[in-house]
Structure formats: C-alpha cells, structure tokens
Amino acid sequence: MDSDFGTPRQLSDLQKLRSLYQPELPPCLQGTAVRVEFGDAAEAADLTDAHTISQFFPHTYGQPLAHFLRATAKVPDAQIITEHPAIRVGIVFCGRQSPGGHNVVWGLHNALKIHNPNSKLLGFLGGSEGLFAQKTLEITDEVLSCYKNQGGYDLLGRTKDQIRTTEQVNAALTACKDLKLDSLVIIGGVTSNTDAAQLAETFAEAKCPTKVVGVPVTLNGDLKNQFVETNVGFDTICKVNSQLISNMCTDALSAEKYYYFIRLMGRKHSHVALECTLQSHPNMVILGEEVSASKLTLFDLTNQICDAVQARAEQDKNHGVILLPEGLIESIPEVYALLKEIHSLLRQGVSVDKIHLQLSPWASALFEFLPPFIKKQILLHPESDDSAQLSQIETEKLLAHLVETEINKRQKAGTYKGKKFNAICHFFGYQARGSLPSKFDCDYAYVLGHICYHIVAAGLNGYLATLTNLKNPVNKWKCGAAPITAMMTVQRWSQHPSASSIGIPAIHPATVDLRGKAYELLRQNASRFLLDDLYRNPGPLQFEGPGADAKAVSLCVEDQDYMGRIKKLQEYLDKVRAIVKPGCSQDVLKAALSVMSSVTDVLSVMSSSGNQKSL
Amino acid sequence: MDSDFGTPRQLSDLQKLRSLYQPELPPCLQGTAVRVEFGDAAEAADLTDAHTISQFFPHTYGQPLAHFLRATAKVPDAQIITEHPAIRVGIVFCGRQSPGGHNVVWGLHNALKIHNPNSKLLGFLGGSEGLFAQKTLEITDEVLSCYKNQGGYDLLGRTKDQIRTTEQVNAALTACKDLKLDSLVIIGGVTSNTDAAQLAETFAEAKCPTKVVGVPVTLNGDLKNQFVETNVGFDTICKVNSQLISNMCTDALSAEKYYYFIRLMGRKHSHVALECTLQSHPNMVILGEEVSASKLTLFDLTNQICDAVQARAEQDKNHGVILLPEGLIESIPEVYALLKEIHSLLRQGVSVDKIHLQLSPWASALFEFLPPFIKKQILLHPESDDSAQLSQIETEKLLAHLVETEINKRQKAGTYKGKKFNAICHFFGYQARGSLPSKFDCDYAYVLGHICYHIVAAGLNGYLATLTNLKNPVNKWKCGAAPITAMMTVQRWSQHPSASSIGIPAIHPATVDLRGKAYELLRQNASRFLLDDLYRNPGPLQFEGPGADAKAVSLCVEDQDYMGRIKKLQEYLDKVRAIVKPGCSQDVLKAALSVMSSVTDVLSVMSSSGNQKSL
Secondary structure (H helix, E strand, C coil), rough: CCCCCCCCCCCCHHHHHHHHHCCCCCHHHHCCCCCEEEEECCCCCCHHHHHHHHHHCCCCCCCEEECCCCCCCCCCCEEEEEEECEEEEEECCCCCCCCCCCHHHHHHHHHHHHHHCCEEEEEECCCHHHHCCCCCCEHHHHCCCCCCCCCCCCCCCCCCCCCCHHHHHHHHHHHHCCCCCCCEEECCHHHHHHHHHHHHHHHHHHCCCEEEEEEECCCCCCCCCCCCCCCCCCHHHHHHHHHHHHHHHHHHHHHHCCEEEEEECCCCCHHHHHHHHHHHCCCCCCHHHHHHHHHHCCCHHHHHHHHHHHHHCCCCCCCEEEEEEECCHHHHHHHHHHHHHHHHHHHHHCHHHHHHCCCCHHHHHHHHHCCCHHHHCCCCCCCCCCHHHCCHCCCHHHHHHHHHHHHHHHHHCCCCCCCCEEEEEEECCCCHCCCCCCCHHHHHHHHHHHHHHHHHCCCCEEEEEEEEEECCCCCHHEEEEEEHHHEEEEECCCCCCCCCCCCCEEECCCCCCCCHHHHHHHHHHHHHHHHCCCCCCCCCCCCCCCCCCCCCCCHHCCCHHHHHHHHHHHHHHHHHHHCCCCCCCCHHHHHHHHHHHHHHHHHHHHHHHHHHHCC | CCCCCCCCCCHHHHHHHHCCCCCCCCHHHCCCCHHHHHEEEEHHHHHHHHHHHHHHCCCCCEEEEEEEEECCCCCCEEECCCCCCEEEEEEECCCCCCCCCCHHHHHHHHHHHHHCCCEEEEEECCCHHHHHHEEEEECCCHHCCCCCCCCCCCCCCCCCCCCCCCCHHHHHHHHHHCCCCCCEEEEEEHHHHHHHHHHHHHHHCCCCCCEEEEECCCCCCCCCCCCCCCCCCCHHHHHHHHHHHHHHHHHHHHHCCCEEEEEEEECCHHHHHHHHHHHHCEECCCCHHHHHHHCCCHHHHHHHHHHHHHHHHHCCCCHHHHHHHHHHHHHHHHHHHHHHHHHHHHCCCHHHHHHHHHHCHHHHHHHHHHCHHHHHCCCCCCCCCCCCCCHCCCCCHHHHHHHHHHHHHHHHCCCCCCCCCEEEEEEHHHHHHCCCCCCCHHHHHHHHHCCCCCCHHHHCCEEEEEEEECCHHHCCCCCCCCCCEHHHHECCCCCCCCCCCCCCCEEECCCCCCCCHHHHHHHHHHHHHHHHHCCCCCCCCCCCCCCCCCHHHHHHHHHCCCHHHHHHHHHHHHHHEEEECCHHHHHHHHHHHHHHHHHHHHHHHHHHHHHHCCC
C-alpha cells in the first residue's frame, strides 16, 4: 500500500525549477521567537448553537483567537516564546488530494528545524490508516527535496477521510501516545477538521499531551467562514479548470457548432464553478445555490438552458459553453427527494435491482423518466457524509439529453430556428487535482505549515491555522489561529431522519453566498457572458510573468479580513481602556459612558436580528 | 454564422503578453529577395503508384522540389526573385482547429507586406463554406493584433472539411476568379491537402492563374512523410494532454485506488498517444498500430490489461494510468468487421433500430455482447473519410468495463489478489484543441506562413510548404516546398467495396512506424513504465523558463531531415559533375566511372527491394 510513498521522483525540468522555489514568509513569522497575542474567547457565529457546542466540547470550546505578531510589534501583553525544546510532531493527509498539500509539510518541517534542529516531524504513510497503524516516515530535507512545490499527496499518500469512530479515535490516541507526539497536524477539509476538533477534545479529556492542529486544505474551497478566507488547492484547481474551460470556449468559437456541457468537481457547493466562471467567462453557469434558493426543477433548468440556446441562435450563434457544478444534481428538489428515497432503501439493505419497485409512486415516475445511465448512477451507495456520489453522476449528460429533446421539440414547433443542437459533455476534476500547485497555493500552504509550528509552540489544542488578508502580498498576510469549535454549527434538521449528523456540532461546507460580491459580479455580467461571447483565456498555469501572481477573483472581490478587524476592534477597546482609566476627568468618563452605552445598544439590536444573516 | 469571426477579443494578461511575442525567421527567409533552388522532379515514394498519380495529375505531378536559400548561399543556378508585384492571396481554414493556425495567417500577411505593401490577404470567413460563398475579411495588422500566437480558428472560423465535389471545386474556382486571387492557401491536414492538390490540378487544367498552396496543420500529427516532419498543433496538443495525463498519474499515486483509462483524440492513428506516453510515462498505452499488426481481439486486449493490473497488484500497486488512442476501436479486427457491416447497412438506408436484425450471425453475436452505450455509439453514421465517429465511441469505458468483469472473475478464482478494481474514464481532446499554442507551434506556423509567400512568388502550384531539421533551433530550419502529389499513395483495396477512395491517389494519414525510433524508445521503457511508476510531469505549458523550448520527443529522436539529405545528395552530384567535366584527366574519369557504376548497381538493387519498406 505504501510502497511508493516518499520515494525520490524523477522530476521534469519544470518540476526541478519549481522544487527550487522558496516561498516568502510574512514578517511576523521570521526570526526564532514566537510572539502570540490572544484575543477574546471565540464563539460560534450562531449563538443558539453555542450552548450545544460547548456541551460537546467542554475542554476546547470558548478558547481565544490567537494572533502571531512581528518581533517589532508593540503589544505589551503578547506572550513571547523564546525557548524551544525539541518536540515531536506527526502529520497526516486526510481526504482528497489538493495541490499544495506537500508545502504544508515542508513549511512545518522548516519551522521545526529553525526553532530546534532536534525536533522531529513524522509523516503518517497512507493517510489516516497509516496513523492508526503507526506507519511513519521521518521527514527530512532529503525526503522533501523532490516534493517541494509539487502536486499530489504522494509524499505520504492518503486513504479514508475519517478519524471518527471510537475505534479510529482510540487508534489515533494510542498512536500519538506510543510515538510520544507533542502535536498531531491534520491536513484536510471540512470533514477532517471536524474530526480534528473531536480528536482535540478527546485528547484533552484523556489528558493526552498531544495537541491537535488542523490546516484548511481542500480543492472544494468550502471550508470558508469568518476565520478562513480560502483553502489550499482551490486556487490551482480553479486556474487549471479555467484554462481547460477557456480552451473549450475558443474551440466552440472556432467551429461554431457545439455546445459544451462541463461538469466541475467541487462537492456539494459551487465555489469552484463560480470562480471558474469569473476567470473564463463561459456563456452560462448554473450554481447549486441558485437552484436551491429558487427551487428550480429539472424542467425549469432544461427550459432555462433551452431559452439561452434559442436566444443565442437568434443571434446566429449555434455554439456555447455551459458550466455545471457536480453538486447541482442534489440541489434539484425532485431529484434530491428521489435520492433520499433511494439512499434510505439502500440503508435498509434493499438490493439495487429491487429499489425501483419500492419507490413512492411519484419518485418511481421520475426514476422511470430518467435515461438508463443516470438510473445506474443515482443507485450508487451514498458517501460517508450522506451525499450522493457526486463525481459519478453525469448531470451534464442528463441535462444535455433533456435540452436536446426540448430543442428538437421547439424546432418542430417552429420556435427554435437555429442549427441542429450538438452537445459534447465533459467532467473536469481529476485532471486538475494532481496539478503542480500555483504560486499562491505554494506560498499559502508553506506559510500555514509555519503557523502550525507557532500554534504548537503556544501550546494550543484544537486550533486551525489561519492566514487572512490573502488578497494582499505575502508580507501583508496576517497569521493566526482560531479554535475549530468556533467554526461549527449544529444541524437540527435533515431530510434523512437517520442521518447521524443531526444535533452534533460540525463544520459544515460553506455555500456560495448569493448576497456576496463574487456572486454579484457574476450576476452583473451574466447576460453579456450569455450573448456576447466575452470568453477570457487566463492560459495555462504560469510560474513566471503575467498571470503567475494572479489570485482567485472571488478572493479579491470579497471584503474579508475578519481576523484583522477583530484585532482592530480589540485595539480600539484597549485604547478606550487606556484613555479612560482611573484618574481621568469626570467629563471624559461621562463622554465614554454615553458613547459606549449607545454602541452597546446598537450592537445588541443588530446581533439579535443578525443571527439569520450569513457571514 | 460568421458574426463573431475576426472581431477584437478581450485578452487576458498572459494572452496579451503572448500577442507581443515575435517568432524568429530562419536566415533564408530574411530580407526581401526570394532565392529558390529546384531539385529533381519529386516522385511518389511507391513507384507503382506513380503512374496512376501522373494520370490523375497530368499538370501537377512530377514537379521539382523547391529549396529556399539564404541570400549569401553560393548556388549558381538558384532563381532569384527581386521584383514583387502586388498580389492578392486568399487563405482558408479547412478541417479541425489546431493550435497555431492563426500564425500561418500572420506569417503570410507579414511576408506579403514586406515584399509589397500593396499586396492583399483575404481570409475566407467560415472555412470552405466561406470560400464557396466568397465571404472574405481583409487581413490587416489591426485585425491580427489580438490573434497573434493565440489558439483556435476564431479569426476566420471553419466549417466542413471538404473541397471535393464538382460543385465545391467549381465554387472555389469561381471564387478565385471573381476575387482575382494570385494564390489560394489552404490550411489543413491530410484530407484538406489532398483537396488542395486536386484543386491545383483543376485550376491548371482550367488555366486559372490562381496557385494553390497547402500548409500542414493538424493536431493529429498524421500528415507525416519524407517531406513533412510534423504538423502545426501537434506539439501543443501533446503538451497539454501530457500535462493532464501527468496530473492523473500524480493523482493515482496519491490515493492509490484508481485506474484511470484515458482516451486521446488524434483520429485513426496513434501519434498523439505515442508522444504523450513519451512525455508523461503513464503505466500503459495500447497503440492502434500494435493491435493491427498483431491482430489483437477485444479479449486479447482485455487480458493484456488484466495481466498488467494483476502484475501491479502483486507489487501492492492498485492504481494506474492507461492511455488509449481514439482510433484503437477501429484497429480491433472483429470490431472493425462489425463497424463495416453497420456502415454498409447504414449506407443502404437501413434504419438504426433495424440494423441489429440484419447483421451476420457472428457480427450480431458481438453486437449483442457489447454494453448498451457502445451499441448506440457504433451505430452512428460514419464520417466523410469512411471511418467511424471516433470521438464519440467510448472505447475507454468499454475496456474498463471488460477489464472490471475479468478482474472480478479472476478475484473469485483466486488468481487476482489485489484490492477492488476501480476504473475512472476520461476523453482528452476538445480541452486541448483550443489551447494557446506552444512556442514551437507559434514559430513553426509563422515560418510556414512566410514560406507560403515564397512559394507563390516562385510561381508554384500544388505545393505544400515544408520546414525540416525542426529538432534544431529556428536558425537551422530548412525551408522548402514539395509537390503535394509526391506525398500521395493509391489505395488499391479496401474492406468497404463501396469506398470512394479506391484507386484514387490521396495523401493517407501516416501510421506510427513500429520500426521507428520513437516506438523503439517506448518499447525499451514499457515494462518499467508499467511496474515502476516512473511518472514524469512536464507541467503546464510554459512560455518562459524550462520546458518553454521543449520539443516533441518523437520529433527529436527520429532521424528525419529527408529534404536536407536530398539537397545534400544533389550537392554531391553537382560536385562530381564539376570535377569530372570535359578536360579532366583520363584517370579521374575512369575512377569516377568505376565508382558511379558501383553506386548505381547498389542503389538499383536496394530500391527494387525497398519499395515495401515504410519510410
């Protein structure tokens, strides 16, 4: 199983050049001292969830935010750590490979060795299974040499996505104890970081000294909240996919006879599809979030695409490119309901060939209506997070098929007067996942690796390494750590009554914010993208010259830096405290009281009504 | 139809930078004089075909090779053209878009204007249909500005691949006369250049002054013969595909649970698959030419892949990447025979749903054995060149399905002991076709465009622009032109008795030479590629730094430069003539006679037995 992991690789010339690239560190991480400032206790965004979370995580909920500061920062109460005993850290890849993952390992290794050359970094071979089986590889400069800035997870490999069952958690606990780890770093997405938080709590409860640290690495870009702006891998995936989508656009425009239906990997939500649309300007994209919000049926979607095809045909355009996120299929209400029935029957042990006999009448009617290939795909067993096997369901073929049927009908009726409708279908995902990481992902991952060390040095448990202000250059990035429990919410309701997730706090994948700036940008341009063929080709991923330093559009348009603002607020409060301290004049005190009372009134009103708002 | 062609495009930063790239010209094309040297009459490689070809092409067969020389070349009988009247040239894209096509237009336009600013270049809008309808766009610097070094054919567009029927040829003749064209340049692959030769003959016969020039532009890389080393677009397609294949390899190695079956665009022959294998080192490739040569059946192929999967499983490797050319399906003897029956029935007008009733018993048995999706795909109408619709037949899914069935059988029998076999299928082609062209393709296409002008200036008709010695830097490239008829062969036999191509000379797509050096390189490494995971990632297409100047492996290993050697031989013969001229000594003459007589003896013997040899 692990025969190939961590072995030296034959690198191409470009790979060799990339392996020599040295990412920059933000000023606060330079030098050998760790300077950490703690903010207020971090609470869950939804205060109604807070109580449940604190019950599930008595040891790790309510911990403060941590900010790592530059050596010259004048903050009187920052904790400065200058002694660095040799420590032992374990690191494991969980979940799907995302470009840049290797650089987290490199960054952490580098930080460990800078602070104490006797510290050791052990990589678990074969993901969580390697953790349970205590299969390790000691990370050294030599081992890293042909994995720096390279794609894939083949330095250590990965297996299952879970560290969740009692057995798994106990195996992890035993491994950390046996290997005398001071810290365990888990690289992954929403599921793996939820598991990391659970592990941190269990370790604290069991008085195991190993601190658990999470790192946000997932190509889906859905580990997004007030503390996390983007995830390692998302930038690369969107750039590689956008290149391919743009090539399809150029191709469509050259022959003017095909409609390309492209489904994009990215799990339940549509972050990848939205970003790729903003980068390459295809004619159309249908986001799962739009479909959910408007409860659009399969027929609504078919008609919407047909109307677009017809509008283009009226302008003599018989070609086009349409993007569909892989999660779309679950957003269509009647298909979702059908999937729910199927999954419930599968869980009851009904065999696949008998399922259609036990569906409700209307679910059965929908099932019989679907083409055979889709029938087979939606009968697949659900994934561990209760979702359908999204990468296996060819939504693009289903929609192309329905659109073709409808266009032919319209042609006979005389309403569609364009050329014969020709659709060609694609699924982009696997071919991007193993890509060389973009410069941004190389930098982001490497710096996160360094932050992991600072978290461990500060003795924090159950934290996620965070970097904010990412749209600015590296020397402006703000380094910190947030308790994972503060990112959790509680699902109180599910269409799967048997779903194991109800009532249990977890990080849930973020949806595309339909009131956010990235989506607004899409809406502003959607009709021009549809009709005017404003195709834009960002080109193949470059490491030098224009485009090499480009960042995700959605990252740049959004006004994030929540961590920075929280810190700024704290500075104001500290200033108020410094000015209005015992001994200040009565007038100053009165003025402060008046203003503060009004501020608290306003904020109380806003936060009680603001709970429904997404962040 | 042509509403979008040639309009200004919004370029990304990288595209803008590329649009400023200026390809270099070889020394022989610099300056304003055209210096051309003619070689001997070029004959067809197979002398038994020569008679037929000369009958079909009385005006254009047997013309000499042309070499374009540098201004300083000391060749006494070179023709030097220094007067350049203003001329009118038409240019048309035929067949599938290949990256670099735009640069032929740019190169030709540049050469025309250098030699006479009053010359005009007219682009036909919408390919051959635009030619028939006389829809033109005058090419100017302004029009070109956002198409230089860009992918696609959207400057002019393209439609059908044919200029072949009497109607089409007459429409082309009328267009050239009406528009008073001195030359018509046709950009395309084997089919389009065969049409170009036919057009040249017809024009000569009709005393139409328009000279027809062909340019070898096809991503398939199958317009390959003693005069043509590679085609515009092939380099880019192989690089983009290799990047994606490498990403899949990295991905496979990270998760160690998938077999990726990847089918590659490239028409009947396996040039693209071979080159991509040499660039990215996947575990396995099955070339159509190997299957044809060894007459491997569907079951042979299934077993061959299963044996590979089993051998890898024995080394604890449960992942892999397997490449399949799209033309493979037609190389499998029993499938080919089935396709032949189906196409014949389709031609007889039998409706698709009735065909299975009229198949021969054994073809029917094979048909019934195939999974439904493949049945539907092989029932599609054949293409204009009598081949099946290769891009629509999912051979990768068929083989993955058969391999899975066989592996499960072996698992039950206890011979296969690896993990569960998981295949994921892909088709790569469309997503590469619209790519920004590589530096090589930019240069190659641009220089070919210049050569087109030199061909026209030399008054040649029915020639293909050629560049040889391509594996060396641009300043070593040799520029020439070869009569298209010399590249033709005559198919005297076909499995389709009704095939229109029998007995008619045409350029046939070159097969991968199983005795060539590129294939030898593959064979030498095949078993290591299979078992040792020597995956190599050339990375995304780069325009700066390492890899930017990389050339196709198959181009570099092959010992080509036929044109250069032909010229060298001529120089030797000239030298002999110069030394042994009337007045030389009796001894010199005797020595010359003796040597020459022996040389001619050896060569006669070799060329009479050598006709069967491939080139």
